[in-house]
Amino acid sequence: MARVVVDVMLKPEILDPQGQAVQRALPRLGFQGIADVRQGKRFELEVEGPVDEAALARIHEMAETFLANTVIEDFVVKVEEPAAAGEPK
Amino acid sequence: MTLDTVKHAAETPESEQPWKELGLKQDEYERIREILDRRPTGAELAMYSVMWSEHCSYKSSKVHLKQFGEKAPENDALLVGIGENAGVVDVGQGYAVTFKVESHNHPSYIEPYQGAATGVGGIVRDILAMGARPVAVMDPLRFGAADHPDTKRVLPGVVAGIGGYGNCLGLPNIGGEVVFDACYQGNPLVNALCVGVMKHEDIHLAKASGTGNKVILYGARTGGDGIGGVSVLASETFDSTGPSRRPAVQVGDPFQEKLLIECTLEIFREDLVDGIQDLGGAGLSCATSELASAGSGGMRVELDTVPLRDATLSPEEILMSESQERMCAVVEPGKVDRFLEICEKWDVIATVIGEVTEGERLEIFWHGEQIVDVPPRTVAHEGPVYHRPYARPEWQDALQADDANALARPANAAELREQILKLVASPNQASKAWITDQYDRFVQGNTILAQPEDSGMVRVDEDTDLGVAVSTDGNGRYAKLDPYAGAQLALAESYRNVAASGAKPLAISNCLNFGSPEDPAVMWQFAEATRGLADGCLALGTPVTGGNVSLYNQTGETAIHPTPVVAVLGVIDDVTRRTPIAFAEEGQLLYLLGDTREEFGGSAWSQVVHEHLGGLPPQVDLDREKLLAEILISGSRDGMIDAAHDLSDGGVVQAVVESCLRGGRGARLVVPDGLDAFTFLLSESAGRAIVAVPRSEELRFTDMCGARGLPATRIGVIDGDSVEVQGEFSIPLSELRTAHEETVPGLLA
Numbered sequence: 136m137a138r139v140v141v142d143v144m145l146k147p148e149i150l151d152p153q154g155q156a157v158q159r160a161l162p163r164l165g166f167q168g169i170a171d172v173r174q175g176k177r178f179e180l181e182v183e184g185p186v187d188e189a190a191l192a193r194i195h196e197m198a199e200t201f202l203a204n205t206v207i208e209d210f211v212v213k214v215e216e217p218a219a220a221g222e223p224k
Numbered sequence: 225m226t227l228d229t230v231k232h233a234a235e236t237p238e239s240e241q242p243w244k245e246l247g248l249k250q251d252e253y254e255r256i257r258e259i260l261d262r263r264p265t266g267a268e269l270a271m272y273s274v275m276w277s278e279h280c281s282y283k284s285s286k287v288h289l290k291q292f293g294e295k296a297p298e299n300d301a302l303l304v305g306i307g308e309n310a311g312v313v314d315v316g317q318g319y320a321v322t323f324k325v326e327s328h329n330h331p332s333y334i335e336p337y338q339g340a341a342t343g344v345g346g347i348v349r350d351i352l353a354m355g356a357r358p359v360a361v362m363d364p365l366r367f368g369a370a371d372h373p374d375t376k377r378v379l380p381g382v383v384a385g386i387g388g389y390g391n392c393l394g395l396p397n398i399g400g401e402v403v404f405d406a407c408y409q410g411n412p413l414v415n416a417l418c419v420g421v422m423k424h425e426d427i428h429l430a431k432a433s434g435t436g437n438k439v440i441l442y443g444a445r446t447g448g449d450g451i452g453g454v455s456v457l458a459s460e461t462f463d464s465t466g467p468s469r470r471p472a473v474q475v476g477d478p479f480q481e482k483l484l485i486e487c488t489l490e491i492f493r494e495d496l497v498d499g500i501q502d503l504g505g506a507g508l509s510c511a512t513s514e515l516a517s518a519g520s521g522g523m524r525v526e527l528d529t530v531p532l533r534d535a536t537l538s539p540e541e542i543l544m545s546e547s548q549e550r551m552c553a554v555v556e557p558g559k560v561d562r563f564l565e566i567c568e569k570w571d572v573i574a575t576v577i578g579e580v581t582e583g584e585r586l587e588i589f590w591h592g593e594q595i596v597d598v599p600p601r602t603v604a605h606e607g608p609v610y611h612r613p614y615a616r617p618e619w620q621d622a623l624q625a626d627d628a629n630a631l632a633r634p635a636n637a638a639e640l641r642e643q644i645l646k647l648v649a650s651p652n653q654a655s656k657a658w659i660t661d662q663y664d665r666f667v668q669g670n671t672i673l674a675q676p677e678d679s680g681m682v683r684v685d686e687d688t689d690l691g692v693a694v695s696t697d698g699n700g701r702y703a704k705l706d707p708y709a710g711a712q713l714a715l716a717e718s719y720r721n722v723a724a725s726g727a728k729p730l731a732i733s734n735c736l737n738f739g740s741p742e743d744p745a746v747m748w749q750f751a752e753a754t755r756g757l758a759d760g761c762l763a764l765g766t767p768v769t770g771g772n773v774s775l776y777n778q779t780g781e782t783a784i785h786p787t788p789v790v791a792v793l794g795v796i797d798d799v800t801r802r803t804p805i806a807f808a809e810e811g812q813l814l815y816l817l818g819d820t821r822e823e824f825g826g827s828a829w830s831q832v833v834h835e836h837l838g839g840l841p842p843q844v845d846l847d848r849e850k851l852l853a854e855i856l857i858s859g860s861r862d863g864m865i866d867a868a869h870d871l872s873d874g875g876v877v878q879a880v881v882e883s884c885l886r887g888g889r890g891a892r893l894v895v896p897d898g899l900d901a902f903t904f905l906l907s908e909s910a911g912r913a914i915v916a917v918p919r920s921e922e923l924r925f926t927d928m929c930g931a932r933g934l935p936a937t938r939i940g941v942i943d944g945d946s947v948e949v950q951g952e953f954s955i956p957l958s959e960l961r962t963a964h965e966e967t968v969p970g971l972l973a
Contacts, residue, residue, distance in 0.1 A: 150476075150548070
């Protein structure tokens, strides 16, 4: 089965309260040197059948209408190489 | 790109400028050039464009809003009137209450969750800026048809946004309205109200005075969100293609706002500010120009000191940004250190961005170069004023002639019963618990009454039990039939609701939602509604303390129903004496107060049964409303009434069903002499209420009504577990509960 990843991020101009909260916490926890944090969402979709153009178009539509709120968020669709099955680690 | 400095602007008078794209009209742009005696710089153009937008300047509505001041009734309770961030009312015992209702309609259509959430955030900061601790919020909402797919997109987002933001702030949501009507399809109305409490001496105003005083911007960093929100978003009509234009909407952070509230209140306690203003629509453009305009001197601002979220923002964008959770304060130099210390304690970023100057100019600099040099009054308070043409629409006569009283009525008792069940189950009359249960109504522990009661009530003082009550009401159907009467009916209903819960109405705020002011028919509706409201407030003795106008609520040529929403604030000396709506005590007598006429124009019955809108709305009698309110308040104070419910849409039967379901008791009703069952149960005559009177108090109560000249008719008794109208029909409470409570979750859950 192939995996398609949809990464959703708030648009750059939109406030990201979660990212800010993480950034403020970092120095308190002893992690220095991070100027800014923005937090997004990652969807890993296990696709049944081939990942052809039609499947990608469907995923694109899914991302646009459901996974991302395109008023405030951008998204990127990526096809991941299928994990080689059965190989020992 | 070279910086467009004042000097550069003076040298390049012929440069093309994007005034049109920023929403300015040709003559407005020319007026700016006249005021400045040169072309404006980019930054100046940005400021004028947002501040002269309909949303900020009230340019179409101003000439009509003047009446609220001109016709203001004498009222000792009014401490701060129209023109400040919000009005302030004296409620006794040294307390003052501030409240205001505002719209966030267009943003909530584009991005329901964040639009509604930032609407709450904005009104809360308005109240905070007056010096008050916000104590409660309310939200009058209007959506398209309940079964329309877009309502299912917009409503859950709006409700979650209101709940999410308000709950995070720890503010109880104590009421409001939810109305469905196809006319709001594509133009939902999301109005937000906030109430705040302070002591008289804590009142703060938005003005910058005292040469040398520092201007401090504090709260969230400034980002690229909401740029041009007011000029583009709130002041233009959506085209019929739907939400295709998606300018930057704002995302709010309620936890940042909570810090801002506590930080600001601590700053007030130590008396560290001279003037203060929240940043809402038009952001820094608005805050700096309004503070400077209202004060005695000028102001100089170093714009490059503003803390940014995005370092690439241009000065124009910084001036126009509507980033949330920001405030601007004017502080004496000696108090700046302490101010910054308190901000640091609360983890709130605070920066001195400028100071009050001797001159009369607002001057803004960017890395040492001057980019703004304007008289602040011309930006903030002396914007364009339009006398827009208005005319009674041609169709108004035909609409009023289409008499709802002539509609086919139920032929027999069985049909009447069936129509009543249909009415109480219809989306507008059904229980809204599914919505209001998503809000925290009791946080802070001072909520006395909340939805579905007639008004929301909170305790102000835990020792004396002093409290305030607020109700918001509006009926677009009535206002469409007659905007003058419709506005007065909204006022009367809200006034009546406050009185029915036992509080004395003191003052009002309003949110006037209308279509495009460029349509003479809409402008006529606006003129009539404001005239009606101003006359009504004069008659009832309740001044307008402030409010908000939302225009351009239309899609294509079709405007929403004119929808003036009125919020009445009242005071109650002892909240333990409040009157709930619940019929809870078996055997108590039910009295109908006021006169019932055959009035079905704009009624819920005409909508639900006939999908009809025509005729005239119910008659308005404000003297009667006053008398009714006095009786309701005295009855509650002296223990003569245990429950009361105002009568409005849906008439007697709607009120009885709600009160019975609330109390878990049935009622046996008798049709009074001179009325038929249909008119008795479903007419929407104004100036009426139903009260439950303990038998021991009956004589005292009827004597009081008799002596004061208020008709009081005994219509039944609290009894059993069904609503029975003798000789007509009986409906078990269980059947009513199913009908009343399953509609909204069925449509939306």
